[in-house]
Amino acid sequence: MLDNVFLGGRVLAPAYQEARHVTMRRLNDLIAADERVDSVMLPVRDGVTVARRR
Numbered sequence: 001m002l003d004n005v006f007l008g009g010r011v012l013a014p015a016y017q018e019a020r021h022v023t024m025r026r027l028n029d030l031i032a033a034d035e036r037v038d039s040v041m042l043p044v045r046d047g048v049t050v051a052r053r054r
Contacts, residue, residue, distance in 0.1 A: 001048060001050050005027075006046050006047035036054055
């Protein structure tokens, strides 16, 4: 489980290029593309990602 994956919505806006925004974007992309896990990103407060091994 990962918490705060939206970073106040800044992760979704390409204009934000601070290291924490870029890192979270990359992590979200890696998890979504990884065929070894099932994942879901929940829009609860500032975002929660739940991933589990297949």
